[in-house]
Amino acid sequence: MYPAYSVIFFTTASGAGYGLLALLGLGGVFGVLPGDRWFGITAFLLALIAITAGLLSSTYHLGRPERAWRAFSQWRSSWLSREGVLAVVTYIPAGITAFGWVFWQEIWTLPALLLSAAAIATILTTAMIYASLKTVRRWRNAWTLPGYLAMGFSSGALWLALLCAIFDTARIPSVAVAFAALVAAAGVKFGYWRFVDNDAGVATAGSATGLDRFGKVRLLTAPHTEENYLMKEMGFKVARRHALKLRRVTLGCAMLVPMACLLLALFPLAGVSAPLILVAVLANAAGTLTERWLFFAEARHTVTLYYGAERA
Amino acid sequence: MTSLPVQPATRRLGLVIDLDICVGCHACAVNCKEWNAGGHMAPLTDFDAFGEKPSGVWFNRIHTFEAGEGATGRTVHFPKSCLHCEKPDCVTVCPTGASFKRAADGIVLVNEDMCIGCKLCSWACPYGAREFDEDVGVMKKCTLCVDRIYNETLAVEERVPACVSTCPVGARHFGDLGDPQSDVSQLVAEREGYDLMPEMGYRPTNKYLPPRPRQNGGGCATAPASSAAPVPEGIDLGAHPFLRWVDRLLTR
Amino acid sequence: MTQRRYIAEPIPAPAPRAGEQVIDYSVPADDTVKTTTCYMCACRCGIKVHLKDGKIRYIEGNRDHPVNKGVLCAKGSAGIMTQYSPAKLTKPLKRVGERGAGEFVEIEWDEALAIATDRLAKIRATDPKRLAFFTGRDQSQALTGWWASKFGTPNFAAHGGFCSVNMAAAGLYSLGGAFWEFGEPDWEHTKYFLMFGVAEDHDSNPIKIGLGKLKGRSGADRAKFVSVNPIRTGYSAIADEWLGVKPGTDGLFVLSLIHELLRNDRIDLDFLVRYTNAPWLVIDAPGTEEHGLIYRNQEGDPLCLDRSSGDFVDALRAEIQPHLIGAVTLPDSRSARSVLDLLVNRYADAAFAPEKVAPQIGIPADTIRRIAAELAEVAFEQTIEIKTPWTDWAGRHHESVIGRPVSMHAMRGVSAHSNGFQTCRAIHVLQMLLGSIDCPGGWRYKPPFPKTAGSGPAPSPMVGPDQPLAGMPLGFPQGPNDLLVNADGSPQRIDKAYSWEAPLALHGLMHMVIHNAWKGDPYPIDTLFLYMANMAWNSSMNTAGTMEMLTDKDRATGEYRIPYIIYSDAYYSETVAFADLVLPDTTYLERWDCISLLDRPISHAEAAGDAIRQPILKPDRDVRAFQDVLLDLGARLKLPGMVDAGGQALFPGGLRDYILKHERKPGIGMLAGFRGADGTETGRGAPNPDQIERYIANGCFFQAEIPETARYFRYGNRDYLDWAVARGLIDHPDTMVLQLYCEPMRKFQLAAEGFGPKQPPSEADRARIRAYADPLPIWYPPFGEAESTDGFPLHALTQRPMHMYHSWGTHNVWLRQLQARNPLFVHHRTAAEFDLADGDWVWIESAHGKVKAEVKLMDGVHPGTVWTWNAIGKRKGAWNLSPQAPEATGGFLLNHVISELLPPRADGYRYTNSDPVTGQAAWFDLKIRLRKCNAAEAGATEPTFAAQKLHGKTPERTQRYGAGMNKVPS
Ligand SMILES: Nc1nc2c(c(=O)[nH]1)N[C@H]1C(S)=C(S)[C@@H](COP(=O)(O)OP(=O)(O)OC[C@H]3O[C@@H](n4cnc5c(=O)[nH]c(N)nc54)[C@H](O)[C@@H]3O)O[C@H]1N2
Ligand SMILES: Nc1nc2c(c(=O)[nH]1)N[C@H]1C(S)=C(S)[C@@H](COP(=O)(O)OP(=O)(O)OC[C@H]3O[C@@H](n4cnc5c(=O)[nH]c(N)nc54)[C@H](O)[C@@H]3O)O[C@H]1N2
Ligand code: SF4
Ligand code: SF4
Ligand code: SF4
Ligand code: SF4
Ligand code: SF4
Ligand SMILES: [Mo]
Numbered sequence A: 001m002y003p004a005y006s007v008i009f010f011t012t013a014s015g016a017g018y019g020l021l022a023l024l025g026l027g028g029v030f031g032v033l034p035g036d037r038w039f040g041i042t043a044f045l046l047a048l049i050a051i052t053a054g055l056l057s058s059t060y061h062l063g064r065p066e067r068a069w070r071a072f073s074q075w076r077s078s079w080l081s082r083e084g085v086l087a088v089v090t091y092i093p094a095g096i097t098a099f100g101w102v103f104w105q106e107i108w109t110l111p112a113l114l115l116s117a118a119a120i121a122t123i124l125t126t127a128m129i130y131a132s133l134k135t136v137r138r139w140r141n142a143w144t145l146p147g148y149l150a151m152g153f154s155s156g157a158l159w160l161a162l163l164c165a166i167f168d169t170a171r172i173p174s175v176a177v178a179f180a181a182l183v184a185a186a187g188v189k190f191g192y193w194r195f196v197d198n199d200a201g202v203a204t205a206g207s208a209t210g211l212d213r214f215g216k217v218r219l220l221t222a223p224h225t226e227e228n229y230l231m232k233e234m235g236f237k238v239a240r241r242h243a244l245k246l247r248r249v250t251l252g253c254a255m256l257v258p259m260a261c262l263l264l265a266l267f268p269l270a271g272v273s274a275p276l277i278l279v280a281v282l283a284n285a286a287g288t289l290t291e292r293w294l295f296f297a298e299a300r301h302t303v304t305l306y307y308g309a310e311r312a
Numbered sequence B: 001m002t003s004l005p006v007q008p009a010t011r012r013l014g015l016v017i018d019l020d021i022c023v024g025c026h027a028c029a030v031n032c033k034e035w036n037a038g039g040h041m042a043p044l045t046d047f048d049a050f051g052e053k054p055s056g057v058w059f060n061r062i063h064t065f066e067a068g069e070g071a072t073g074r075t076v077h078f079p080k081s082c083l084h085c086e087k088p089d090c091v092t093v094c095p096t097g098a099s100f101k102r103a104a105d106g107i108v109l110v111n112e113d114m115c116i117g118c119k120l121c122s123w124a125c126p127y128g129a130r131e132f133d134e135d136v137g138v139m140k141k142c143t144l145c146v147d148r149i150y151n152e153t154l155a156v157e158e159r160v161p162a163c164v165s166t167c168p169v170g171a172r173h174f175g176d177l178g179d180p181q182s183d184v185s186q187l188v189a190e191r192e193g194y195d196l197m198p199e200m201g202y203r204p205t206n207k208y209l210p211p212r213p214r215q216n217g218g219g220c221a222t223a224p225a226s227s228a229a230p231v232p233e234g235i236d237l238g239a240h241p242f243l244r245w246v247d248r249l250l251t252r
Numbered sequence C: 001m002t003q004r005r006y007i008a009e010p011i012p013a014p015a016p017r018a019g020e021q022v023i024d025y026s027v028p029a030d031d032t033v034k035t036t037t038c039y040m041c042a043c044r045c046g047i048k049v050h051l052k053d054g055k056i057r058y059i060e061g062n063r064d065h066p067v068n069k070g071v072l073c074a075k076g077s078a079g080i081m082t083q084y085s086p087a088k089l090t091k092p093l094k095r096v097g098e099r100g101a102g103e104f105v106e107i108e109w110d111e112a113l114a115i116a117t118d119r120l121a122k123i124r125a126t127d128p129k130r131l132a133f134f135t136g137r138d139q140s141q142a143l144t145g146w147w148a149s150k151f152g153t154p155n156f157a158a159h160g161g162f163c164s165v166n167m168a169a170a171g172l173y174s175l176g177g178a179f180w181e182f183g184e185p186d187w188e189h190t191k192y193f194l195m196f197g198v199a200e201d202h203d204s205n206p207i208k209i210g211l212g213k214l215k216g217r218s219g220a221d222r223a224k225f226v227s228v229n230p231i232r233t234g235y236s237a238i239a240d241e242w243l244g245v246k247p248g249t250d251g252l253f254v255l256s257l258i259h260e261l262l263r264n265d266r267i268d269l270d271f272l273v274r275y276t277n278a279p280w281l282v283i284d285a286p287g288t289e290e291h292g293l294i295y296r297n298q299e300g301d302p303l304c305l306d307r308s309s310g311d312f313v314d315a316l317r318a319e320i321q322p323h324l325i326g327a328v329t330l331p332d333s334r335s336a337r338s339v340l341d342l343l344v345n346r347y348a349d350a351a352f353a354p355e356k357v358a359p360q361i362g363i364p365a366d367t368i369r370r371i372a373a374e375l376a377e378v379a380f381e382q383t384i385e386i387k388t389p390w391t392d393w394a395g396r397h398h399e400s401v402i403g404r405p406v407s408m409h410a411m412r413g414v415s416a417h418s419n420g421f422q423t424c425r426a427i428h429v430l431q432m433l434l435g436s437i438d439c440p441g442g443w444r445y446k447p448p449f450p451k452t453a454g455s456g457p458a459p460s461p462m463v464g465p466d467q468p469l470a471g472m473p474l475g476f477p478q479g480p481n482d483l484l485v486n487a488d489g490s491p492q493r494i495d496k497a498y499s500w501e502a503p504l505a506l507h508g509l510m511h512m513v514i515h516n517a518w519k520g521d522p523y524p525i526d527t528l529f530l531y532m533a534n535m536a537w538n539s540s541m542n543t544a545g546t547m548e549m550l551t552d553k554d555r556a557t558g559e560y561r562i563p564y565i566i567y568s569d570a571y572y573s574e575t576v577a578f579a580d581l582v583l584p585d586t587t588y589l590e591r592w593d594c595i596s597l598l599d600r601p602i603s604h605a606e607a608a609g610d611a612i613r614q615p616i617l618k619p620d621r622d623v624r625a626f627q628d629v630l631l632d633l634g635a636r637l638k639l640p641g642m643v644d645a646g647g648q649a650l651f652p653g654g655l656r657d658y659i660l661k662h663e664r665k666p667g668i669g670m671l672a673g674f675r676g677a678d679g680t681e682t683g684r685g686a687p688n689p690d691q692i693e694r695y696i697a698n699g700c701f702f703q704a705e706i707p708e709t710a711r712y713f714r715y716g717n718r719d720y721l722d723w724a725v726a727r728g729l730i731d732h733p734d735t736m737v738l739q740l741y742c743e744p745m746r747k748f749q750l751a752a753e754g755f756g757p758k759q760p761p762s763e764a765d766r767a768r769i770r771a772y773a774d775p776l777p778i779w780y781p782p783f784g785e786a787e788s789t790d791g792f793p794l795h796a797l798t799q800r801p802m803h804m805y806h807s808w809g810t811h812n813v814w815l816r817q818l819q820a821r822n823p824l825f826v827h828h829r830t831a832a833e834f835d836l837a838d839g840d841w842v843w844i845e846s847a848h849g850k851v852k853a854e855v856k857l858m859d860g861v862h863p864g865t866v867w868t869w870n871a872i873g874k875r876k877g878a879w880n881l882s883p884q885a886p887e888a889t890g891g892f893l894l895n896h897v898i899s900e901l902l903p904p905r906a907d908g909y910r911y912t913n914s915d916p917v918t919g920q921a922a923w924f925d926l927k928i929r930l931r932k933c934n935a936a937e938a939g940a941t942e943p944t945f946a947a948q949k950l951h952g953k954t955p956e957r958t959q960r961y962g963a964g965m966n967k968v969p970s
Helices: A005-029 A037-060 A065-072 A079-089 A091-104 A109-131 A144-167 A171-198 A205-209 A229-234 A240-266 A273-297 A302-307 B027-037 B120-124 B162-166 B183-191 C079-083 C109-126 C141-151 C165-174 C204-216 C250-263 C269-275 C339-347 C354-361 C365-381 C420-433 C510-519 C543-551 C574-578 C626-636 C655-661 C691-697 C718-726 C743-752 C763-772 C784-788 C813-818 C828-833
Strands: A217-221 B013-018 B060-067 B074-081 B099-101 B108-110 B130-133 B138-141 B172-176 B207-209 C032-037 C046-052 C055-061 C093-095 C104-106 C131-135 C183-185 C192-196 C224-228 C241-243 C281-284 C303-305 C312-314 C335-338 C384-386 C401-403 C406-410 C443-445 C527-531 C564-569 C581-584 C593-595 C607-613 C663-665 C701-705 C794-799 C824-827 C841-845 C850-858 C865-869 C927-932
Touching: A005 A037, A005 A091, A005 A109, A005 A144, A005 A171, A005 A273, A037 A065, A037 A091, A037 A144, A065 A079, A079 A091, A079 A109, A091 A109, A109 A144, A144 A171, A144 A240, A144 A273, A171 A240, A171 A273, A205 A217, A205 A302, A205 B060, A217 C850, A229 A302, A229 B120, A229 B130, A240 A273, B013 B183, B027 B060, B027 B074, B027 B162, B027 C055, B027 C813, B108 B138, B120 B130, B162 B172, B162 C055, B172 B183, B183 B207, C032 C607, C055 C079, C079 C813, C093 C109, C109 C131, C109 C527, C109 C564, C109 C581, C109 C626, C131 C141, C131 C510, C141 C626, C165 C420, C183 C204, C183 C406, C192 C365, C204 C224, C224 C365, C250 C339, C250 C354, C250 C365, C250 C420, C269 C420, C281 C303, C281 C339, C335 C339, C354 C365, C365 C406, C406 C420, C406 C443, C510 C527, C510 C543, C543 C574, C564 C574, C593 C655, C607 C691, C626 C655, C655 C691, C743 C763, C824 C828, C828 C850
Parallel strands: B013 B207, C131 C527, C192 C224, C192 C406, C224 C241, C527 C564, C564 C581, C794 C865, C824 C850
Antiparallel strands: A217 B060, B013 B172, B060 B074, B099 B108, B130 B138, C032 C046, C046 C055, C093 C104, C093 C581, C183 C443, C281 C335, C303 C312, C384 C401, C593 C607, C607 C701, C794 C927, C824 C865, C841 C850, C841 C927
16 A cells, blocks of 8 residues: 555654553543643643644545545544544544543543543554555555554553653653553564564455466556556555665654663653653654555556455 | 445346356457546556556456466466445445445445545455555455446446457456346356355356367367378278378369 | 447536635547547548547547447557657758758758759659659558550559558459458358458458457357467457467467367258359369369359259359269360369378367367368358348349358468468368358458459559550559569569569559669669658668668669669658658648548448548648659659540649549549539539539548448349449449469469460579469468578467557557567566576577567467567657657567578579569568577667768657646637
8 A cells, every 4th residue: 555644644643642642641540640720731732733633634635625524424434534534533532531630730630531432442443444454455454453452552652752751750650551551562563564574464466366266366467557546546565675774764763762762761761761751652653654654655556456366 | 324235125236257268359348448537437547557567457467377287287367347246345344335335236336535545455355456556545346347237328238348349359258147048047057157255155156167178170179080090901001191091083 | 248439418517615726627639629530550440530629639449430339549649649740851851962861951842853853854754764753551542543544654562561461462363352351251140250360460450359349248149260370469368269379370279270170061052053263173183274273164153063954064053963073074175074073082192180280370280170160150050140131143032141150350460481382272262161251240351342353453564665555554463474574584573573483563662663673673673762761770671681771872883773762751760861852741630631532541341432531730841642643743744544634734733633524434532422413423423513512511421321222242243243333343244252272373384384485584484383372272381480490490470460550550659658669578487598688688699680679478379479560760860859768779670580582592592582383572481590689789779870861850858738728719
């Protein structure tokens, strides 16, 4: 699948933003996070900017962005519509929770819980857009949902850890949560890649054409000698050698470097932990973008079976 | 309207494509382009028309495959357009309601005025039947020629899809696959028509008729098993190659 | 199996459902509909052009039209984009820069015509043959040939010489009809269809419709379709049996089939005796000047020995019982044998036994035997009977027509080899032995055929300055006397047609014109006048060399060796840049055209037919229909037949006038339909001023149905012969005898053996004629094989893509999206030998040159053969395409490695790379080797040439054709 930059940026940014919002809600309700005005302003601004930027960028890849509002209508059947609805709906508990947090310096339980739930649900709907596509075996599997969740949470948690370090609050728990999320993300991605490497796809050139009855099916000539929309959009391929390198980049940047930074940040060296976690955040962002790029680039669509692929 | 019709009518219009006789001439693809360029989803934009990377919007395309090897190997021409599936995820994934499956005849369409061009439906179609028009920013697709099959300004015999009426060998058939008595349904039954990628569960309406087994023998299957007919006894071909004809009296 | 192409009853439109888009189904597709004839290729289908607000909305097949019956191919459907192509020429051009550079000034028509008239008038007044007028893929030879003859130059030909004259010559001299587009299988009834070397052919839609019909039959009715072709694509892909023969060996295969049929006594002797020259006696007097000629009486009638009377009688008489087998002593005590005797003697020879020939052909002996048995089984055990009474030429009445339902068709896979003439003859002999010519289920003629085999006027030599030819430049030699050679045996025509190098060159040798004119061999010319032929590119052998010859200058004088070139094209093809004067033509939707029975009509087996094109649109630029221009030039030159006694133009209205007024013979004109003052006469009749209106009202075509009793065995069917005479198709109702033995060939051989006044000039020429002008079919390896000994082990072929017409499709936005580059297809086992994988690049090297291409592996190809699609590769900058267009960087021409000449003979002379009998270009004799490209070489084709100068407006990048056409007009 063609890795559209707007979509990559969108899923990365909004994953982090909703991850942060979910953790803010939970951390607040369970009293781990302080009901502090400035902490609140910074955290909510950060999260809301991330999700808003993400949402805006996602409209970039629309052919008719001015009609984006129509996307809220089909929540009964469409995960994309559900995501849109939830993404927007999340602003409501986010706004209320932020309002209490900033103006009253209070954490209102119900809105905060709703916020967490909505944020998590938004991440899940994003994941479901991909996980529901029968055409892409590398998306439609048990790893996609946990993948999005773990990646979103780990980014969000790193941001939270950074804020906690800056505001010098809840340092240990925030680092611990981030570390746990990173471990989970690493595990999930690892599992995903193993799955992907052993996956035979959902269909073959034989079943796509029904010609397997005569033997092995090979494309002789494609309908066009130059690339068409389908091939540009669905036929994107990344060399295996390349993909392996990028997986290492993902693992290193998105997980290992942040983990190392977090561990170092636990040592109470004044002034160093925040910059360390900032490094973690940035590395993680780079790694997550890579992961997202790969998530698209490695995905094989069944339409490629009509253009020379043997399985997909 | 991206939920599928709850109570679809029994009419399911679609195409039956005979792979036994398709010669891969692209006539159906170009005629489709021609009709539809000015049809319901007009235009079918072309990009970089005279340049380095020509491409454009097409609703129908012809692939050619080889299957098997050697004496039993086959070359098969393989036209493909929208299959107007019964369980089309291309419809259910659409966030706007632009994509819809018609309750009355099963035709899957895009309402251009509602489409936001998110391309998700093209991701959801296993068969590559959706075409994004970058220029207009909306998704387009085979309409099963709704503007021909129901077009009262056309003569009755013209009310078939463009690709069907133009196919020089007659490899494309159009009709109601929901009616087991229809010509197309019977053709499918007789020739064991099949679904593409049944494992996807989309339940395509369009059916493909498989290439038939090759026949050896003259005409039908009655050719002599061993055709190395022996040289008639007692005639030395070398010396008298045509003794047999010498005595025949033939009148001009 | 019932087809749902056309529906019996309309499906009622459903009422809109809640929430569903409301669609206006009934948007009218047009405000005007006009019929005309498609010309996206030469198949001549009928079309209906739907116009909306003066623009084309839709072109569809005309359901009433006999050729395509409503269907339309990819090219035909893409006609809109050709009409609106930015590659169209817009104005007459005069060269200002160097030839080939594409530097022109636009001039007015008056100036263009004055330049041409001036030049041509001088030529005509001095030496008319110094005008060489050659036309390519046109359908106007009835006019262009007539024009050349009035001009007085013998140097005229159309594309047939580089196309398929082997098929025409072999057919016309054997059956009085030919494959090509002049006959067709009886699709309705045939049970066994054997097709040789066809990828697409001229009868593009009719073949497809026919194959659909044939393959659509089921159960006991099923027919078998066998395709003989080194490549399994297109039609071969749907064949019941694919025989992937080695190129150039079809003749051997067919002769082996004949061997098997003879050996098993499976031939139709009755048919042979009745309708062929099988019983004619051939004089057996070695070393004399009549050896091998038909034994004839004083009047020249062939004789045979009647067994009932014991007399030598006129072989054309009915009710005789001819002697067939064994030597005959003639009254003059010479010996003779029947044609059949000779034939059996030759092919019963063990040299043609399947075991013997199988290894050369590349298919098993068993298969050859089986196919022979299948042919015989269908011909003789599955005969069909149609209960139509008919009367034969002798007046004998028959209650029904018996058919041997085996049909055949062959085209360029046979014709484009240097043994193509003899191979095609072999196929016709096979058909005759099976008794399957023009019978139900067999191969059938399309009117105006059949004609008496080999009949027709001889080619006309030049008369002199300011004199027209006595007849037509192209004709039918009956022997050495009809050749166009000088006393010393040298050729009279620039292309050496009708010389000892190509005695039966019925269509000329288009592919040699540029070379010969450049070399001044046999003489230099002044002006090369080309029409509709892309000779600087895909229709020449040795493309790079051809471009050099076109631009080469005489060192002494500094003049171009081909002094002047006039070219008419409609588009910026590669050849335009090489012209000194460009006459821009209209498109096929902007002009009158005539698809005449005098030329290449639209007949089918059951009707004689012709057609016209009418202007659908007005040109939006300063172009003129070439045929109008030609008549205008003729009038300016005061050519006979084009001006009246007072020197006034006879056809001021151009081709339209000519169609209406011109009579080739009294009562016979360009169109056969609606003749006579009241439009009721067919074929023969006075000119009718309303004729064109009548054609338009009839869908732009006309069909004269052949009566049911006259549809089969037409060479000997009295009703048909009378019908055809009445309509001017033939002159006499005499029966026409099919020719197993081709006597004119023997006459050439006799000359080569030293008899007669006209003899080949050199020993080499004699040897060639002796070897190849055999009156009975022979097989010899194609000349290209000889080169294979030098390390060129692979055959290389081209095929036509069904969706492209030579170079015409290129500038069509839709068609170029289907195909903008062409790979070299290689069998995967062969590829493995050369370590080639998909996407690798290779050098294709022949003895002549090399060209680079990308590789695509496949299975369905003869392993010793590689191939590619024809005419996809384009020169940079031509056709108003971007110089980076894939056609120029990834598309290539095999023509670069094909030489127009054979390797030199002992004295250094190089014969044309053509069939030695007909001069047909041997495109498919090519032998090559492959060399894998290194990394630096991969990625783009070579050779490439400087980009041609772009002409015309820069085309729009994004095309939105059709936008808004779906709205109901307000
Ligand atoms: N779409 C389209 N239609 C066309 C044209 C076009 O350019 N495009 N051109 C028109 C013209 S000018 C012509 S002449 C006709 C020609 O029409 P075809 O005769 O169909 O010409 P080709 O495409 O050259 O196909 C030649 C076939 O012969 C096979 N072949 C080559 N060598 C041998 C051999 O030795 N033995 C056998 N048995 N087969 C062999 C090749 O594999 C190929 O399939 O088509 C006409 N119709
Ligand atoms: N390697 C290889 N080469 C081949 C062949 C092959 O099989 N293999 N086939 C050969 C055969 S059979 C043939 S017939 C030739 C065909 O060769 P050509 O006869 O040269 O055919 P085209 O390339 O179509 O070129 C015809 C020219 O006519 C122009 N034209 C198109 N429409 C019009 C019009 O309306 N008016 C005018 N005035 N011009 C027009 C086109 O722009 C083009 O320049 O190619 C031969 N070349
Ligand atoms: S073929 Fe594709 S676009 Fe057509 S209905 Fe099925 S899923 Fe949808
Ligand atoms: S591209 Fe248009 S039709 Fe397709 S899913 Fe998006 S909104 Fe629906
Ligand atoms: S039904 Fe109509 S829109 Fe669909 S492929 Fe055929 S011609 Fe094209
Ligand atoms: S028009 Fe008919 S034969 Fe040609 S590609 Fe389409 S389905 Fe096949
Ligand atoms: S075969 Fe195609 S291009 Fe040729 S005349 Fe017919 S419709 Fe036109
Ligand atoms: Mo040709």
